[in-house]
Amino acid sequence: MVTKKQALNQAQLINYEEVQLLKYAAYEKLYQIFCQQHVKHETTRYHAYLHFIEQDKSALMQFAHKEIDLASKYFTQEEGFYLYLQFVASEQLEACQLNAKQCGMSIGLIRDLAVGAVSHGAEVSANLSFFCDNASIGAPPDPFAEQGQNWGLTPFDPVKLKQHDFTHFIQFIRSNMQHCGALRIDHVMGLLRLWWWPLNRDLGEGSYVYYPVETLLAIVCLESQRARCVVIGEDLGIVPPEIVSRLAQAGVFSNELFYFCKDYDRFKPPKDYKHQSLMMLANHDVPTIKAWWMGDDLKLRRQLQLINNDERLLQVLHTRQLEKQQLIHLLVEQKAIAPVADDNIDQVDFEVLLLAWISVAAQGNAQLFSVQLSDLVADKHGVNIPGTWKEFPNWQRRLPLSIQQMSQSVKVQQRLNAINQSRQASGQQFAAKMSSSNNSEQ
Structure with a gap:
């Protein structure tokens, strides 16, 4: 097992199937120990396990039975095993949030609420009365993904939700607000409308379906108050x-x-960022900072036929060059780097650029700010290419540094220090602004 683990950890791409087999072999041994030491003797931990199950028994049993159907070829068919894994996962999430708060994080963990669920999963298959299983969630064609996007997820049926007094949606939100300080709702526009692709393409090329936004938003707000959980x-x-x-x-x-935070032909200055917002330097659906600067993401999209021809590639590369000039102008304006002529911007040292870029964005007016790990380590490989499935190894590529290596990296520490200093400066500027505003009102 050790040799296999080492081989998997050294591979450039993550083999999820092999990792799952290895992990579940260990999980089964842990479950056997749990049964021998805790279930058999009815210990305090066993009673905590029972209490956990009783809190959400219906959904947990649905999940366990579905897992048995999906995984019985490889793993145990005992439902208690899958309930135990959920119990441990919940314990670890709670402990992680507690540790984050004890380390001084005011919010702690931010959980992510997916826009939908797969049709063969427990949530949909056990609750079909709340879903439309003849459609799939996605997005219409746009400049970001010219072919449109089909995410293969089953949408809530707005009529059925209302007919059942929104009970499933309430529990859905409530469950996802546990053990965290904030919840990020993916594609929040879905509270108002979602783009549905019909599974039968003879029925058309998709359209928007509207939802009772006032009711759904009221539920989100109420659960947010109850859980003391920020909503993004x-x-x-x-x-x-x-x-x-x-x-x-x-x-x-x-x-x-950041990439989209623009006023026509310039990037917005940090003071103009929305205060009530989370500013992301980049995220998993857009190129990393390094790939964006080098134009590697556009060349990759051409290789994947997401950009149809070389002429179009030249056009988007030209547009990117203009955006790079706009970025340099912003950094110079903010006195983060020395002036650079437009025809010399490709000579700028990337390490210097990245540090300045992070510092300026972090000093913005947004209350929350984030940088993904791939940008902290200046990786050029994107996590995910929207509009691809088998064409690109989405979510499989390893970061160039391990967590331990990141903690020992001088460059990573330098970037984190820059973020910390910028955020402190931003907080002081906002406090001074509010104080001035209050004084003028008096």
């Missing part, structure tokens, strides 16, 4: 104006992304 709405892409004001008034944080 991922509002990137095509955002209908009728939901923007609703989210702001409800106290839902916007989700800014």
